[in-house]
Amino acid sequence: MDKINKMKPETVTAEERAKLLQWKEEYSISAGSISQFLTNMESGEADLAGYSDYDAKKAWNAVSKNSGIKEDAKVIKPRFNWYSVAASVVILFLVGFGAQQFLFSGDQMYDQSFAAVEKINFPDGSLAQVDEGSAISYETSSFTQERALKLNGRAYFEVQSDERKSFTINTDKFNVQVLGTKFEVNTIDGFESVNVLEGKVRVFNQESEIFLTENERMTLTDGKFEIEKIAKQTNLLSWNKSTLVFNNAPISEMLSDISSHYNVNITLQGDNNLDCKHNTEFRKETLQSVLDEIALSFGATYEVSGKNITIQNIQCN
């Protein structure tokens, strides 16, 4: 805005002036049309019927909160510390607003995300995409030396290769150590997993450790690491584009992809035909509209209870 406030006629270039005048010509509401409208009102041809007054103040509160403009939570009082070094600054990236409970570090600044999926560029050239409702934090002062961060939730990483210095992701449930590679980590309860797209990854906790290579997936079942091959990649990382694509996919595959996309449990009840095939694409759809489409396409019904979804009677057409 400074640029506009300081914009006196003598500081405006000819080009800018031309652009302004053109804009004014094309897009500003002219006095003539306002006058015409008033005249029409006077003669009874126009009115303000149905023109409502909405509560803009309340709406602004919602918008500024949802878009991360609001500053009120910028400094958070400590509840407990992630790092023992109390004085250093930790940057906490927090994505979305369902994640307020993750704000627990010391007197730390965090950068509120502006998007559903937040991209973070680390000082060493690595990058991460953090899912809505997930949080990443790291110490700015020592990051380049340590290459370590804390993750709560789901994120995809592309780690800058450095043979001498490993890159470590610490979570409450396990740790992931890599040299340079591409992979996804999820720590959400019931959906704990590491999916490796490229390179080699070490996953470990106090009890055990495993190594994963390209196209391998680790899941945490009853506290134990399990490895499996990633069979189909169509909707792997679908969350970071908010898009789910199904090309002639059997319903069983759709449900499993939907389950991991939205981090929900899907249970089937009654008579279901899981071989039905379907072509569809969901872009930025809510879970509900995805379920609505399935219900409509397959004559099924569903119930949602928190993170648990029950689907009944899937039939092929």
Place this chain on the structure above:
Amino acid sequence: MISEKICILRTDLVPILRVKYDKDSFKDLFDTYYNPLCNFCYRFVENHTDAEDVVQDVFTSFWQKQDRIKIETDVKYYLFTSVRNKAIEYIRSKKRKMNLEDEMGRRSESSYTEEFMEENLIKELISNSVRQLPPKCRQIFVMSKVNGLTYVEIADQLNLSTKTIENQMRRAFQILRKTLKVR
């Protein structure tokens, strides 16, 4: 010279000058267009809460995606178009009865947006000025032009003569023209 008119609507200028909205100018933008956008959106979704939700979503994602949005024409045109698109998407996702398919097709045309953008912005300017009318004058004006009562009905309700209503209405239009700086 930059005319006064442009300076008043300086919140529109941000994209033209290829600078980003900061918090303050974004708030200006919001305050200027929230109400006319909601009224515009209501034509599509036919529900006040839904209209507000759609408009709030548009503002939220506008702020979030500012870096990636290229405004080809004008910010208000961009906002009205986004609200129109989102409203249509919203209706489709709600799987409302689509026997209004033809009507929706017409509404999704850009000339429709242009026409009603201007209409809603003018109504907004006038509504703002109506709030500044003297109380009695405002009450009569609202009863007539917002609630659609006839002069006789208003006179009955307020226990005034029809002549008084006529005079108050004439006065209202005079004040409106003065505050809006139009002849």
